[in-house]
Amino acid sequence: MGLTAESVGLGAAGVRREKNSGADRVIALAGNPNVGKSTVFNALTGMNQHTGNWPGKTVATAQGIHRRMGLAYSIVDLPGTYSLLAHSAEEEVARDFLCFGGADAVIVVCDATCLERNLNLVLQTLEITPHAVVCVNLCDEAEKKGIRLDLGALEAELGVPVVGTSARSERGLDELMNAVEGVCGTASSLSVPVRYPAKVEEAAAELEEAIKPCAAGRVSTRWLALRLLEMDGAEPLRETLREHLGEDIFSHPALEGARKKLEDAGMGREALRDRMVSCIVLRAEALCRAAVLRPAGNQEWQRRLDRILTSRLTGIPVMLALLCGVLWLTITGANIPSSLLSRGLFWVQDRLTDLFHFLGAPEWLHGLIVLGAYRVLAWVVAVMLPPMAIFFPLFTLLEDFGYLPRVAFNLDHCFKKAHACGKQSLSMCMGFGCNAAGVVGCRIIDSPRERLIAILTNNFVPCNGRFPTLIAVISMFFAVSGPMQSAVSALLLTGVILLGIALTFLVSRLLSATVLGGMPSSFTLELPPYRRPQVGRVIVRSLFDRTLFVLARAAAVAAPAGLLLWGMANITVGDVSLLAHCAAFLDPFARLLGLDGVILIAFILGFPANEIVIPIILMAYLSTGTLVDYGSLASLKALLVQNGWTWVTAVSVMLLCLMHWPCSTTCLTIRKETGSLKWTAAAILIPTGIGMLLCFLFSGAMRLLGLVP
Amino acid sequence: MTTVMTNLQEGQLARVVSILATGSMRRRLLDLGLIEGTPVECIQKSPAGDPIAFAVRGATIALRSEDSSDILVTPV
Numbered sequence: 178m179g180l181t182a183e184s185v186g187l188g189a190a191g192v193r194r195e196k197n198s199g200a201d202r203v204i205a206l207a208g209n210p211n212v213g214k215s216t217v218f219n220a221l222t223g224m225n226q227h228t229g230n231w232p233g234k235t236v237a238t239a240q241g242i243h244r245r246m247g248l249a250y251s252i253v254d255l256p257g258t259y260s261l262l263a264h265s266a267e268e269e270v271a272r273d274f275l276c277f278g279g280a281d282a283v284i285v286v287c288d289a290t291c292l293e294r295n296l297n298l299v300l301q302t303l304e305i306t307p308h309a310v311v312c313v314n315l316c317d318e319a320e321k322k323g324i325r326l327d328l329g330a331l332e333a334e335l336g337v338p339v340v341g342t343s344a345r346s347e348r349g350l351d352e353l354m355n356a357v358e359g360v361c362g363t364a365s366s367l368s369v370p371v372r373y374p375a376k377v378e379e380a381a382a383e384l385e386e387a388i389k390p391c392a393a394g395r396v397s398t399r400w401l402a403l404r405l406l407e408m409d410g411a412e413p414l415r416e417t418l419r420e421h422l423g424e425d426i427f428s429h430p431a432l433e434g435a436r437k438k439l440e441d442a443g444m445g446r447e448a449l450r451d452r453m454v455s456c457i458v459l460r461a462e463a464l465c466r467a468a469v470l471r472p473a474g475n476q477e478w479q480r481r482l483d484r485i486l487t488s489r490l491t492g493i494p495v496m497l498a499l500l501c502g503v504l505w506l507t508i509t510g511a512n513i514p515s516s517l518l519s520r521g522l523f524w525v526q527d528r529l530t531d532l533f534h535f536l537g538a539p540e541w542l543h544g545l546i547v548l549g550a551y552r553v554l555a556w557v558v559a560v561m562l563p564p565m566a567i568f569f570p571l572f573t574l575l576e577d578f579g580y581l582p583r584v585a586f587n588l589d590h591c592f593k594k595a596h597a598c599g600k601q602s603l604s605m606c607m608g609f610g611c612n613a614a615g616v617v618g619c620r621i622i623d624s625p626r627e628r629l630i631a632i633l634t635n636n637f638v639p640c641n642g643r644f645p646t647l648i649a650v651i652s653m654f655f656a657v658s659g660p661m662q663s664a665v666s667a668l669l670l671t672g673v674i675l676l677g678i679a680l681t682f683l684v685s686r687l688l689s690a691t692v693l694g695g696m697p698s699s700f701t702l703e704l705p706p707y708r709r710p711q712v713g714r715v716i717v718r719s720l721f722d723r724t725l726f727v728l729a730r731a732a733a734v735a736a737p738a739g740l741l742l743w744g745m746a747n748i749t750v751g752d753v754s755l756l757a758h759c760a761a762f763l764d765p766f767a768r769l770l771g772l773d774g775v776i777l778i779a780f781i782l783g784f785p786a787n788e789i790v791i792p793i794i795l796m797a798y799l800s801t802g803t804l805v806d807y808g809s810l811a812s813l814k815a816l817l818v819q820n821g822w823t824w825v826t827a828v829s830v831m832l833l834c835l836m837h838w839p840c841s842t843t844c845l846t847i848r849k850e851t852g853s854l855k856w857t858a859a860a861i862l863i864p865t866g867i868g869m870l871l872c873f874l875f876s877g878a879m880r881l882l883g884l885v886p
Numbered sequence: 887m888t889t890v891m892t893n894l895q896e897g898q899l900a901r902v903v904s905i906l907a908t909g910s911m912r913r914r915l916l917d918l919g920l921i922e923g924t925p926v927e928c929i930q931k932s933p934a935g936d937p938i939a940f941a942v943r944g945a946t947i948a949l950r951s952e953d954s955s956d957i958l959v960t961p962v
Contacts, residue, residue: 260917291944294919447908454916461919462943471944483930483939492933586948590934593950599937699911701918702948704939 200242200251202361203279207271207302208286209295210257211705213314215239216344217286218254221354245354253280259294261301262454265623269413275305276396277421281361282308284353289319289326289341290706292469296461303337303370304400308363310338310356317343318708325470334464336368345711369399371460374452376442380406380435387431391422405432406439407450479707486580492587499580500674503571505667508648511563512663519559526551541747549743550736556792557735560645562728568641569719572609577710581606585702595682596689596697598627601634605681608638611727612839613846615640620850624698629856630685632847636839636864637677637684641727642787646834647673649791653814654827677835684863730842734786742782742796756797770869771829771876773821780833785841790834825885829872836868891949891957892938894928900959901925907956915957919943926959 208214222241239254255274256267275283285302287295292313299311313328332339338356342349372378384402392398401418408414410427419425439449485491526547533543575581581603589599600622608615615635622628639647647670656666689695745756753761760774767777779793795813798820817826838861839847848857879885888903902924905915919942920926927941937948949957 260913262913262917293943294945297917297919450913451916451921454913455921458916458919458921458924480929487930487932487939489931489933489935586932586937586939589932589937589948589950593936599948599950697950697952699907699914699950699953701914701953702937704946704948706946 201248202250202281202358204243204250204252204357205274205278205280205283206252206254206286207275207283207298208255208257208312208314209259209288209298211703212257212286212288212295213344214257214286215254217284217312217314217342217350217353218252220344220347220350221250222252243354245358248358250354250357253278258298260297261305267620269417272305272414273417275302277417280306280308282310282357284310284312284357286312286314289313289315290322290324292326293461293465296464297457299335300370300457300460303335303368304403305397307337307368308360310340310353310360311335312353313339313341314344316341316349317346318706322476323472327468327470331464331468334467335370345714371457373403373456376439376444377403377406377449377452380439384429384431384435388426388429391424391426395422401426402435403453405429406436407446407453409446476706482707483583483704486583487586492583496584496587497671499575501667501671503568503575504670504674505663506571507564507568507644508652508666508670509663510567511648514563515559518562519555522555522559526555544747545740545743549741550739553739553742553789553792553796554732554735556795557731557788558728560649560791561642561731561788562724564645564648565641565724565727566720568644569610569724570716572606573715573719574710574712576606577708577715579705579707582702582704586704589702591682592685593697595685596695597630597685598622598624598697598700599702600700601627601631601681601685604631604635605638605678608635608640610641611843612636612638612640613843616843616846616850623700626689626693626695627698629851630688630693632850633688633856633860633863634681634684636843636860637681637836639674639677639835640787640840642731642840643834644670645788646791647831649810649813650827650831650834653810653817654822654824673831673835680836680867684867731786731788735789735792738782738785738789738793739796742793746797760797769876770833770872771825771879772833772872773826775820776826776830776833780837783840784838787834787840823885825876825879829876832872832875833868836864836871838865888958888960891926891928891940891954891959892951894926894938894940894959894961896928896931898961899925899927900961903958903960905957907953911953911956915953918945918947920957925962 206214206218218239218241221243241252241254243250243252253274255271258265258268258271261268261272261275274280283302283306285295285299287299299309302309311331313326313331316326319326326341328339328341338359340349340353340356342353344350373381381399381402384405385398388401388405389398392401396418404414405427408427415425415427418427436446439445444452486495529547529551530543533547584606585599585602588602592599592601601619603621604615604618606615607618612635615638616632619628619631619635622631648666651666651669651673652662655669656662742756745759746754748755750758756775756778759778762774763777764774767774770777775797776794779790779797782793783790795816798816838844844857844861847860848854851857851860876885889900891900891902894900902920902922904922905912905920907915924943928938929941929946930939932938932948936951938951938954939946939948940954
């Protein structure tokens with residue numbers, strides 16, 4: 178749930194080609210996913226980061242500056258990959274940067290608890306560049322598991338520095354950067370990290386001689402010769418090479434002869450690839466046998482935990498209980514601070530009013546600034562801040578613990594039935610925080626068809642901007658008063674979320690059966706080991722990175738929206754305010770949906786940020802009604818009921834809140850991620866259509882049954 | 887006795903005999919270290935019985951039945 182300016186698309190406008198201006202050295206950071214690569218990155222660069230796109234590619238790489246002993250190191254965080262043999266856009270970006278990005282050195286981050294698998298990437302990287310440092314991260318975790326590592330032995334075998342780190346506690350980073358400085362600019366020749374079968378070596382050596390004139394000095398000729406032998410020329414690498422070498426090396430005359438020799442030796446392209454990968458895997462295995470000592474049976478508690486969290490009997494119930502528990506904690510915990518905040522902020526409003534009157538300011542200015550901008554802002558802060566400050570850290574704790582991939586594991590079967598990818602659950606989880614982040618998160622899905630499905634359906638997960646609306650409506654209209662109140666609210670909210678999830682499956686299946694036809698594709702899902710979350714860090718990080726960021730965004734929208742709204746409520750055309758005109762215009766249609774014109778207008782004006790929907794509704798009603806106590810839900814409910822709300826209105830509002838157009842940021846992000854206006858329109862129309870249809874059917878049915886007037 | 891990886895029971899150990907998958911899935915499986923002779927263990931079936939999580943070279947990897955049925959293994 179990486180919620181940063183980049184992940185929600187705010188960086189879109191500012192994406193620039195990184196020129197590394199002012200940096201003395203450029204260091205690439207490579208590594209498998211889930212090895213703490215971004216922790217290393219954050220520890221090295223601190224807050225000194227920005228994002229940029231590697232030219233011509235859509236996959237963003239984060240960049241940051243690390244200063245040390247008078248030198249500025251530009252650290253480029255490459256996408257996490259298992260391999261550089263390019264099955265995906267991420268692998269291409271990582272490989273192209275390592276080959277042609279002009280980095281002075283590369284740090285390959287490895288997971289100390291799972292070194293063997295990680296060495297695959299290390300060995301492949303060393304074939305490309307000798308200016309590498311292996312960073313064996315998570316040493317603290319390995320220690321806890323009783324895994325003993327002989328990094329010296331590994332270093333001797335690999336021929337490049339190997340440094341152990343625990344980036345979360347910033348251990349070993351100084352040694353790491355020392356080693357990096359050591360490999361920068363040295364004329365060390367390329368080692369041969371992996372030996373292939375004699376026939377392959379022979380063919381590669383011959384080809385290497387032939388291509389040296391055009392490739393030497395720009396890219397490792399051994400690596401290039403090996404790739405030329407195993408690739409069929411249809412890969413994007415051909416274009417990249419043409420760009421950087423100035424000629425189409427795949428049509429080199431020596432290539433055909435070298436390939437022919439291998440084929441005569443019984444090694445077609447497929448067989449050759451297999452042999453090469455096997456050699457790398459076996460080399461990694463041998464390296465680990467010499468350098469890693471694993472105690473037997475050390476993973477017992479992990480397995481036991483998995484049996485509880487993912488088994489047939491308990492997997493799904495535990496998952497639902499966790500969801501409900503998190504929501505319950507959020508609602509219960511947010512109650513008191515929310516009402517304290519709103520009392521405090523509205524006390525300030527009264528003092529502001531006093532001040533304006535004391536200064537003799539004109540009434541319209543007081544209205545615009547205090548009753549407009551300030552009041553909506555105060556509402557957003559009071560309603561949004563407490564649930565976010567509780568929900569985000571709780572969610573980050575689960576994420577840190579390693580639970581989210583287990584959700585994907587539990588739900589994958591449903592996604593397979595819907596002809597979608599199981600990793601879609603992960604982007605949905607991100608959607609709980611922010612749908613724009615969820616849409617960006619869909620990059621983890623390799624198949625373009627399945628990625629598009631995940632993007633189009635992400636909005637069915639209510640984001641943090643919509644939770645407060647749902648919670649407020651549930652608490653006002655459905656929760657019994659008393660000690661069970663938050664428990665009932667949490668259960669109902671869980672129900673709403675489950676409806677969203679059910680619709681995600683349904684719409685995914687419908688899309689697969691129609692415009693996005695196709696069968697589910699293959700994928701592998703890694704279940705990383707559970708880790709003890711770092712509670713203190715998680716709270717600080719999620720408060721600053723996520724809560725404050727989302728709040729700032731909401732506030733930036735809320736204040737101007739308040740201005741606009743107050744204006745609309747107070748500028749009259751023929752005795753009726755603009756707001757009333759608009760509401761009256763939408764009213765007949767809104768009534769069909771079980772709503773009223775004001776509610777529909779609030780959703781429309783809430784396009785920049787869903788957080789302001791309820792404040793707008795209240796404000797619009799307030800221009801005709803009165804509100805005695807801003808802090809109490811009972812008086813809010815009274816105001817709504819005065820304006821004709823029934824429990825059917827409340828349900829319809831929740832349905833529309835769950836299913837309507839994505840907010841403006843999300844729409845921009847979808848446009849950026851899909852590169853298509855057509856799909857952006859689909860992402861708006863699908864949830865809006867379904868939401869309105871369900872509202873219409875539900876309120877219509879209730880009217881027919883005579884349950885409401 | 888050779889079987890496909892899908893048929894392993896929870897806790898059962900086996901060795902990879904060969905990978906039948908082709909194309910990018912084949913490379914992905916090979917990259918994860920699933921080559922001939924690699925020891926694997928069936929760790930955990932998901933609530934619906936599919937996908938299944940396997941221990942492969944120190945990592946835990948979940949595979950859908952379509953994919954794990956493309957991997958031939960001999961239980962040990």
